[in-house]
Ligand SMILES: [Ca+2]
Ligand SMILES: [Ca+2]
């Protein structure tokens with residue numbers, strides 16, 4: 001059985017309320033008025049023209065002052081009627097702060113409503129005496145290195161949410177519980193939800209650039225696979241880096257790119273990530289053991305046959321909050337053979353146990369093919385029954 005090293009878990013904070021966090025509207029509405037930068041990506045029709053996709057507010061700031069950008073002051077509006085039917089060349093997205101990326105919404109997952117921001121990196125901690133906005137190592141934070149791995153949350157003196165940062169540099173915060181991760185997110189941010197995680201993961205799944213050979217649906221054995229980063233083995237989709245890695249200039253197998261070109265690091269591999277969800281054991285899915293429904297409790301399963309394990313998911317329980325859209329890729333035939341990871345869960349169709357377990361996602365530097373952006377562990381660190389000390393914050 002593949003064990004989980006529970007102390008090497010990280011988490012993400014999410015910024016969902018973009019208007020609060022960036023003072024910029026995120027959603028496109030029929031009336032285009034704003035006090036924030038709006039970016040037009042196609043100026044081929046000429047500045048100020050009234051053709052489709054061109055702005056026509058005469059009083060607006062000269063867009064040439066910032067390439068491709070026009071700034072509107074209240075109550076200026078973009079009045080081109082074409083926008084109501086075609087705004088394809090316009091982006092009304094907020095410009096995320098450094099270290100944060102915009103995630104396109106997915107109608108399957110609501111909430112979140114609309115796009116949201118997520119940390120680009122595993123959560124780090126800025127502990128220099130005068131904060132410089134950059135994450136630091138355990139040594140800089142005067143914290144004992146946790147087996148050389150990460151920054152132990154328990155060793156941080158006077159923890160402040162304002163010092164949680166999303167930067168390439170710095171050791172990932174580890175040894176933090178789900179409950180602590182929830183409270184460690186700065187005001188107006190929250191720990192990423194499983195819906196938000198799935199929004200990211202399924203977007204990444206659909207991008208050719210995230211597959212090692214550029215072919216969506218390819219297998220690791222064929223030189224492809226969905227990139228799964230620093231997971232302790234070396235193949236087309238994976239590599240064996242430091243335990244864990246940090247900093248810049250890293251192997252790009254640790255990076256996944258979304259449809260809007262946002263890039264996120266280590267959402268597969270390096271350290272595990274918390275999401276905000278929990279589930280009672282009785283609602284965990286049932287696996288097939290090759291002959292019959294498995295009733296042996298906690299173990300790993302593939303998402304389907306052909307992933308390398310004898311045990312694979314057979315059915316999700318009726319009435320359970322965990323169904324296929326809460327864990328698996330949009331293509332239900334993908335397994336660890338495709339690099340998407342595995343699920344660690346309690347299998348017993350007759351189980352009635354109500355113990356609560358938290359959602360851990362995506363695997364760490366030692367998990368090998370068990371890791372992947374869709375990997376889910378449901379035997380870790382119940383925030384109700386096991387207030388232990390693990391993890392690292394994120395987004
Ligand atoms: Ca610093
Ligand atoms: Ca390694």
Ligand SMILES: [Ca+2]
Nearest residue numbers: 266269270271
């Ligand atoms: Ca990670």
